[in-house]
Amino acid sequence: MNGIPYAREYKITLCHVCSYVCAEEAHECPRCNSPVHRRKPNSLTRTWAFLIAGLIFYIPANLLPVMYTTMLGSSSENTIMSGVIEFAESGSWDIAILIFIASVVVPCIKFLVLGLMLVTCQRRSTWAMRERSRLFRFIELIGYWSMLDVLVVALVAALVQFRGLSTIEPRLGILFFGLVVVMTMLAAMTFDPRLIWDAEVEDVR
Amino acid sequence: MIAEPHSHGDQWIICEHCDSVYESMPLNKGEAAYCLRCAAILRRSHRLTLEQLLALSIAACILFIFANVFPVITISMQGLHNEVTLWGSVQALAQGQITLIALVAGLAIILAPALQIALLFWVLAHAHRGEIAPGFKMCMRTLEHLRPWSMLEVCLLGILVAIVKLAGMLDVHAGVGLWAMAMLMVLILLIAGKDIRRLWDELGVQPE
Incomplete structure (x- = not known):
């Protein structure tokens, strides 16, 4: 090496x-x-800031409803997870898994990996540097797919607008979820992968 | 051994992921150079000529107009019809408290791709005639900053998920806009990648 x-x-x-x-x-x-x-500049501090902001927004993103549906008189509110479960129960396993990956697995992997990057870089670890570099490029690549749920809600809400029969409206949860995606994207952008390799030598500023 | 670098910057490649320095070598078609230290791609051979890139950016321009003018999904329910365009779906988010996310969605699926296509057309049309476009530096910088925010491929998957989601309760049809979107996504992948940085060298933009 x-x-x-x-x-x-x-x-x-x-x-x-x-x-x-x-x-x-x-x-x-x-x-x-x-x-x-x-x-x-200040790569580690800024990445921590975006990462923590993302984590905080992730709580309301999962707790608050993202969609409000009225169908022939009956109405219901869906959170991200309840939407996934509804799909799975109605038999659309493929779509349930797709949405689960895009809105739960991808953000969680991003949180974990970015946290790992930050901690190992701060401790100047020389452990698995090559693999960590690959991992970072991987999360940069998958990060923006989490936007999927936001766009699906937008499309569905724009389409289903039949006054009196059936309407779908977006709800506050989707705002927080979109912010999570933006925050984690910004966190990945401000992280400098060269810091991984700086552990080999003295401080570089 | 590698000689001391001097003012001719294009003899060197620096890996942007780990800061390793390599001597630049010409690549044959289909070849790519990888960093030995961190395994990132250093450089790829150009798949398309500038002329082809210009042609594709014109095609992208036409497809973009189609994708935005025509509805991407049409639905019908008990004799009632409804359809949605990309702009319509962004507007659906622009209600009350969540307007902020409409801005993000609008950037991701309309504004960023539109700017990318327009700027690429501008710089490539001039490059085709061997000229450096007015405002070249600003255009190229903007293209770099727009790239991560352009999410047409996510949007396409979103349209497909929305179709499957609604198919259970309504009559759903894919619109002309969807087909234009699908083709546009492929074109954007081909023309708006990092590869466009070659213009700096090929047009011989002189550092100050």
């Missing part, structure tokens, strides 16, 4: 917007004028 030089050994740094190789002391990329940092 050793032998591959790090950018800092050459006093260069990467522009994340245009991939230009900048001088280490540059504050702005000479080619695309974006700000350049050797490491994303």
Whole structure:
């Protein structure tokens, strides 16, 4: 694993917007004028902040109803989990699993993995660095699929608008759920995966 | 051994996930370079020429209009009909307390893809003539920042889930907009990826 030089050994740094190789002391990329940092500023603190905000929003997202349905006089409110259970009971196992993965499994994996990244980086752990890098790229990839439930509620609520017969309205829970997705996306964006590898050497700022 | 780097930045590739430095090598078609330290993709060979990218961005523009003008789902129930467009579904979220999420949804399925297509068309149309488009730097920076927020593939899956969800209680039909969406999603994957960064090198944008 050793032998591959790090950018800092050459006093260069990467522009994340245009991939230009900048001088280490540059504050702005000479080619695309974006700000350049050797490491994303305050990466750990900011990621913690977004992660904790996401966790807090996740509570009302699961407790509050996301959808309000009136069907021929009878009305009901659904939370995310009760929606999944309803699908499973009506026999649509495939859709139940799909929604369960997108709205429960993916956010929970994101919370766990980001928490793991933050703790291991703060302890400067050299454990499984390659695997942790892969894991981080994986959650970056799957993160935005959680938006699925928000978009489904939007579509269904826009469609089922038959006054007197049947209506579906979005409810407050979906706002919190959408915010969870945005927060975890921001957390993944502010985390700097290069910190994983900084454990090999002295402090890099 | 690797020589000391100097001002010619394009001889070097730095892995954005672990900061490893490699000497840049030309890739053959279908090849990709991976980081030996963290296994991330460093660079991929270009699948399409700039001309093809421009053609696809024009196609994406037309499909985007179709996807937004025509309904994506139509339903009927006891003689009553209703249909939904992408904009309609964003509007459905814009009620009362939850308006904020309508903004996020609007960004994800309408605004971000629209801007991506428009900006790509702008820079590619000029690149096709060998010119650097006016405002090139801003366009390219905006494209980078928009990429994570463009969620057409999630939207497509959402439409399919909504169809299955409603199929149990109503008559549901896929609209023209859905087919346009499906094709548009593929085009966006092809044209709006990180690969567009090649324009910086291919147009020879000089650092200041």
